[in-house]
Amino acid sequence: xxxxxxxxxxxxxxxAVHAGLSAAYSYPGTPASEILEYLVRLAAETxxxxxxxxxxxxxxxxEALGASFAGKRALVSFKHVGLNVAxxxxxxxxxxxxxxxxxxxxxxxPGMHSSQNEQDSRYYVQFAQIFGYEPSDHQEAxxxxxxxxxxxxxxxxxxxxxxxxxxxxxxxxxxxRDARPQNELKKGAGKDWILLPVNARRRFTQLLxxxxxxxxxxxxxxxxVLRLDEKNRSFGVIASGIAYNYFREAAAGNGAPPxxxxxxxxxxxxxxxxxxxxxxxxVLVLEDGYPFIERxxxxxxxxxxxxxxxxxxxxxxxxxxxxPDIVRLALGRKPLPSLPASGLPLAGRPPQLCAGCPHADTFxxxxxALEGYAxxxxxxxxxxxxxxxxxxxxxxxxxxxxxxxxxxxxxASDVGLHPAVSVIGDSTFAHSGITPLLGAARANADxxxxxxxxxxxxxxxxxPTYGSGEGLLRLIEGLGVPxxxxxxxxxxxxxxxxxxQILKDEIDHHGLSVVVxxxxxxxxxxxxxx
Amino acid sequence: xxxxIILAGVGGQGILSIAYVIDNAALADGLAFKQAxxxxxxxxxxxxxxxMRLSDGTIWSDLIPKGEADMIMSVExxxxxxxxxxxxxxxxVITSSTPFRNIPDYPDLDKVLDAVRKAPRSVxxxxxxxxxxxxxxxxxxxxxxxxxxxxxxxxxxxLLRTIDTLFxxxxxxxxxxxxxxFELGKKAALGS
Ligand code: SF4
Numbered sequence: 001x002x003x004x005x006x007x008x009x010x011x012x013x014x015x016a017v018h019a020g021l022s023a024a025y026s027y028p029g030t031p032a033s034e035i036l037e038y039l040v041r042l043a044a045e046t047x048x049x050x051x052x053x054x055x056x057x058x059x060x061x062x063e064a065l066g067a068s069f070a071g072k073r074a075l076v077s078f079k080h081v082g083l084n085v086a087x088x089x090x091x092x093x094x095x096x097x098x099x100x101x102x103x104x105x106x107x108x109x110p111g112m113h114s115s116q117n118e119q120d121s122r123y124y125v126q127f128a129q130i131f132g133y134e135p136s137d138h139q140e141a142x143x144x145x146x147x148x149x150x151x152x153x154x155x156x157x158x159x160x161x162x163x164x165x166x167x168x169x170x171x172x173x174x175x176x177r178d179a180r181p182q183n184e185l186k187k188g189a190g191k192d193w194i195l196l197p198v199n200a201r202r203r204f205t206q207l208l209x210x211x212x213x214x215x216x217x218x219x220x221x222x223x224x225v226l227r228l229d230e231k232n233r234s235f236g237v238i239a240s241g242i243a244y245n246y247f248r249e250a251a252a253g254n255g256a257p258p259x260x261x262x263x264x265x266x267x268x269x270x271x272x273x274x275x276x277x278x279x280x281x282x283v284l285v286l287e288d289g290y291p292f293i294e295r296x297x298x299x300x301x302x303x304x305x306x307x308x309x310x311x312x313x314x315x316x317x318x319x320x321x322x323x324p325d326i327v328r329l330a331l332g333r334k335p336l337p338s339l340p341a342s343g344l345p346l347a348g349r350p351p352q353l354c355a356g357c358p359h360a361d362t363f364x365x366x367x368x369a370l371e372g373y374a375x376x377x378x379x380x381x382x383x384x385x386x387x388x389x390x391x392x393x394x395x396x397x398x399x400x401x402x403x404x405x406x407x408x409x410x411x412a413s414d415v416g417l418h419p420a421v422s423v424i425g426d427s428t429f430a431h432s433g434i435t436p437l438l439g440a441a442r443a444n445a446d447x448x449x450x451x452x453x454x455x456x457x458x459x460x461x462x463x464p465t466y467g468s469g470e471g472l473l474r475l476i477e478g479l480g481v482p483x484x485x486x487x488x489x490x491x492x493x494x495x496x497x498x499x500x501q502i503l504k505d506e507i508d509h510h511g512l513s514v515v516v517x518x519x520x521x522x523x524x525x526x527x528x529x530x
Numbered sequence: 531x532x533x534x535i536i537l538a539g540v541g542g543q544g545i546l547s548i549a550y551v552i553d554n555a556a557l558a559d560g561l562a563f564k565q566a567x568x569x570x571x572x573x574x575x576x577x578x579x580x581x582m583r584l585s586d587g588t589i590w591s592d593l594i595p596k597g598e599a600d601m602i603m604s605v606e607x608x609x610x611x612x613x614x615x616x617x618x619x620x621x622x623v624i625t626s627s628t629p630f631r632n633i634p635d636y637p638d639l640d641k642v643l644d645a646v647r648k649a650p651r652s653v654x655x656x657x658x659x660x661x662x663x664x665x666x667x668x669x670x671x672x673x674x675x676x677x678x679x680x681x682x683x684x685x686x687x688x689l690l691r692t693i694d695t696l697f698x699x700x701x702x703x704x705x706x707x708x709x710x711x712f713e714l715g716k717k718a719a720l721g722s
Contacts, residue, residue, distance in 0.1 A: 005553050030570030114570030170566040170592040171549070173557055242592065249591035324595040336597030339617040342645035346612055347635040349540065351576035384574065459571065 001175040008167035009034035011138040011174050012105055013075075015145025017042060017049075018179040022072035022100070024051045025060035027431065028460035029079030030114035031168035032107035036077055037461070049182070053463050056402070056431040057082035061089040061104075068093075068102040068158075069193060071186030073149050077105035080119050081401065085432070087124070090158070094128040095195055095203045097156040099188040101149035107163040110288045111321030114165075116382075116401065118319065120289035121162045125266045129207055131214050132160040132266040133223070134241040138172040140223060140264065146177070151217070155210060164288050166242050166321070211267065219271045223264035226272050228279050232258060236280035237331075238273065238293060240264065243286035246327035254333065263293060273297065277306060284330060285310035288322045352387055358454055358519035359385040361491035361499070362423075363395040366450065368496075369503035370419065377417050379405040381433075383425040384459045384521075385452055396423060403432025406449055410440045413447040419507045420447040427457040430467035434479065440512055441480035448507050449514045451476075454521040462524050469518075476514050485513040492519065532585035533683045534594045536613045539605035540630045541573035544671035548603070549580045550696060551675060555688035556584050566592040575632050577609060584683060602649075603678045605657065605671055606630045607642045614649070623649040624678045624719065626657035626670060653677055653719045660714045665707030672708045676715025 006014060013035045016024070024043075026036035039051035054060035057078045067074035076086070083090060083106045093102065106121040125132035133148055135141040141163070148159040191199055218224070228236075236259035239247040244262045251257035261276040263269065277283055277297065285294040285308065294310035297303065309315040315330050316322070325335065353360050363385075370376045380386055380396030381404065388395040398408060405422035406429075413420035424433050429451050437449060453472055457463040467475055476486050487506060489499040499517075506513035535552075539545040549565050556563040566581040581594045596615050602623045604610035610625035617623070625646055629639050646652050655677055657670035664673070672693065679686055693712060697705040 003557065005557055034569070113568070113572070166566060166592050169569050170564055171553055172564045173562070245590045245592060249595065252590065324591040324593055328595060336595060337619050338597030339614045339619055339621060339649060342611050342614055342648050344611050344637060344641060344645035347608065347633055347637060349575075349577040349609075349633055351541065351571045351574040352632065354574060387571075387574065459574075461569075 001177065003173040004176050005171055006138055006142070006174050007034050007169060007171050008135070008138055008141050008163060009107070009169070010038040011141035012145045012161060012163065013038045014174070014176070015142035016075045016103055016149070018177055019101070019146040019149040020073050020180045020182045021075055022049050022182045023064065023067040024049065024075040024077070025054045025063045026077045027054055027057045027060055027082060028457050028463045029082050030460055031109055031163070031165040032077050032079045032082070032105065033460045033463070034168065035105055055466050057085040058089060061086035061093070064102060065089055065093055065096070068098045068100045069188040070100065071188070072100040072183050073103070074100060075103045075105065077107070079115065080106055080108040080121050081115060081117065082106070083121060083124055085402065090124065091128050092195060093158050094130050094207055095200055096193045097203065098152050098158050099156070099186065100183050101152035102158040103145060103148050103152060104158055104160040105163060106160060107165070107168050108289055109165045111165070116399070118289065120292055121160065122266055122289065122292045125160050125162070129211060130157050130160060131155065131217065132162055134162045134264050134266070135167060136241050136244045136262070136264065137167070138170070138174045141167065142174045142176075144223065155214070157207070157210075162241070164242050166288070215267050215270055218265040218267055219269040221265045221269065224269050224272055225262040226275060227257075227260055228275070229256065229259045233280055235282050235284070236260060236276050237284045237286060238263060238276060239286040240293060241288055243288050243322050243327065246322055246324045247286050247331070249324045250328040250331050250333060268293065268296060277303060282307040282309060284315065286316070286322065286327055286330070350390060352390065353384060354522055356522045357384070358491045358517065358521070359388060359452055360393070361493060361496070362450065362452060362517045363388045363393040365489070365491065365496055365499040365503055366421070366423070367393065367395055368500045369507060370421070373419060376421070377412060377419060378421045378423055379408040379412070381405040381422070381424040381428050383428055385423060385425055388423070402428055403436060406433045406436035406440065409447040409449065410436060410445045413445050418446060421507065422447065422449045424449065424451055425458070426451060426453040426455065426468045426472060427465040430465060434467070434475070437476070437481070437514070438479045444511045446510050447512060449512075451514060451516045453516050453518045454524070456521050456524045458521040458523065462521070462527065472516065476516070481512055481514050485509060485511065486516070487513065488516045488518055490519055491517045531683055532583070532587070533601065534599045535582040535601045535603055536594065536599045536616050537580040537582055537603050538609040538613055539578060540609060540632065541576050541578045543605045543630065544668070545578060545580055545605060547696065548671050548675050549582060551689055551692045552582055552584075552682070552684065554692040554695070555684045558688040558691065559685055561586055561683075562589050564589045564592045577612060579609075579613060601678065601681060603674055605674055607639070607646055607654070608637065611642060611645045617649065620650055622651040622653070622681060624653045624674065624681070626674060627654050628656060628658040628670065655715065655718045657715070660718060661711050664711035664714055665703065669708050669711035672711040673715035676712035677719035679712070679716050680720060
């Protein structure tokens with residue numbers, strides 16, 4: 001079989017393509033962006049399927065669901081918090097079910113390398129009561145994508161693959177299988193897909209009735225491996241996903257590893273867990289993310305006569321990403337000797353806006369425009385411009401989730417905070433800023449929204465954006481923002497004084513204003529020119 | 531046979547291209563490899579590193595455990611020192627001496643270079659000068675790769691073939707400059 005070098009993200013994507021993928025949708029977000037990036041490249045070469053950057057994750061999910069309704073195999077991918085945005089269609093798709101295979105890929109970010117929380121997508125698998133996979137390496141990511149489509153069609157349900165940053169962004173060689181053809185068009189049945197209470201009740205009961213079957217499938221999955229050491233009944237390990245690699249790494253070179261169970265599927269393979277826990281006195285649970293398995297094993301009362309170690313017991317740190325070093329210590333092995341520290345004080349090197357970034361000029365002008373006010377109230381959003389929180393700008397007071405800046409400015413202004421300023425990028429605005437601005441326009445809320453139109457989704461590497469240029473201005477006007485309070489600036493040092501004045505005028509205005517700062521991201525400009 | 535390498539630098543300095551070349555050379559040489567890299571926010575001028583693992587056996591962890599790295603290869607001297615705790619006590623540091631000063635508290639360069647030389651084996655080279663000599667200042671990463679090449683368990687021919695694939699599409703001048711950068715880096719390391 002041919003071997004190909006792939007990122008973990010790309011391995012899932014290619015596995016899906018070879019499983020007969022007909023359509024793929026996503027919204028960019030680290031660490032999931034490379035899934036659709038790769039599919040967009042493949043689709044451009046092969047023209048075999050659409051690979052679409054959607055307006056947001058909810059829309060992406062619904063687009064994929066529509067393709068599944070039509071009987072085709074569809075993939076939708078996003079970062080973990082993207083699943084929050086898509087949670088409505090996601091939860092309900094467990095009730096409608098899938099017609100063509102529906103693969104959901106959610107990439108978690110333990111350690112918050114590029115995220116605002118560490119939520120664990122396995123809870124969503126449990127919440128929706130569907131089947132989930134958690135690969136530990138690239139080959140599994142590739143193979144699971146194919147199996148997930150088969151299972152999705154067999155169960156008639158969406159199936160989720162949980163990735164984590166370390167696997168998403170690790171590269172290795174994968175053995176590639178033959179591609180199989182796509183499905184034929186075959187419409188879904190109305191009685192399943194029309195979620196009127198009368199249908200939804202029946203469908204929900206059917207979903208509940210399948211839970212036992214899913215546990216059995218989980219127990220029989222070839223991806224779950226149980227190895228019992230007959231000689232040592234004192235200690236065993238349960239490890240899932242990437243944590244399994246750290247376990248095997250730490251246990252290597254020390255004779256045979258202790259008894260272990262590798263968990264790769266959800267709902268949990270209950271029978272296998274009973275066997276492992278029954279075999280040993282002390283179980284160490286290793287999982288990257290929340291203590292999902294550990295908590296279920298412990299239940300409310302613990303396991304009589306057994307000791308369960310993990311994040312809840314304090315054996316492992318409760319937050320942050322697992323590393324081979326943490327796992328090594330948890331296994332009771334000493335750290336390896338390493339080079340002593342050099343003694344040089346290591347200045348940190350945090351990320352920062354690129355030299356010449358348009359956001360820098362906007363923040364400089366905004367800071368100056370706000371100088372006359374005691375305390376600034378600038379609600380930030382998700383993108384490169386979140387870095388405006390750091391020195392030398394110190395320009396924003398909040399960053400919560402996609403689009404939050406607009407709604408938060410409205411709420412703060414409603415209760416008397418002035419000035420209330422929102423700063424949001426063009427892509428984030430299209431994703432989740434339009435609806436709150438529609439509400440603010442109807443109320444003519446006393447706030448100023450600054451839309452940074454750099455014509456791209458910059459932070460994640462330059463994906464297309466929907467609300468940019470002239471179209472963006474028309475959109476803002478269409479939402480009901482008074483025309484005389486829709487202003488544009490070009491954030492360049494030479495325009496600084498003019499820009500400060502425009503921002504001041506609009507901040508002073510007691511009503512809604514939108515200032516659009518128009519200048520292309522310098523990275524994209526460079527790409528375009530090279 | 532195994533080799534664990536920490537590739538270090540600042541977002542935008544091209545360490546992912548070095549990783550790309552090593553990955554492909556490893557595949558050609560029939561070795562197993564895993565290479566964990568950093569995407570997202572840190573790529574905006576932050577400290578970035580890639581864990582590069584090569585072996586003729588099974589590689590479990592995508593991350594190199596502390597104390598297991600055989601080599602630190604860095605495009606920037608301060609970044610080389612940042613990962614000393616990953617290096618084996620007898621490991622080697624191969625780094626550029628050209629500082630990337632995008633932070634206000636960048637330490638005194640001589641102190642940084644002294645710290646680098648505290649490693650039992652170190653190769654320090656002026657990648658900026660060598661890359662300019664090769665024809666493009668952008669080829670500093672390939673200078674570093676050339677410097678490291680004599681210490682890698684990979685075949686030089688495999689590395690050169692991948693450099694060829696990587697740069698051929700960007701025109702003969704760019705390709706030649708990068709091949710020359712590799713050669714100059716290699717010579718400088720052997721002479722140091
Ligand atoms: S990528 Fe573009 S938007 Fe982001 S910091 Fe750099 S120039 Fe600014």
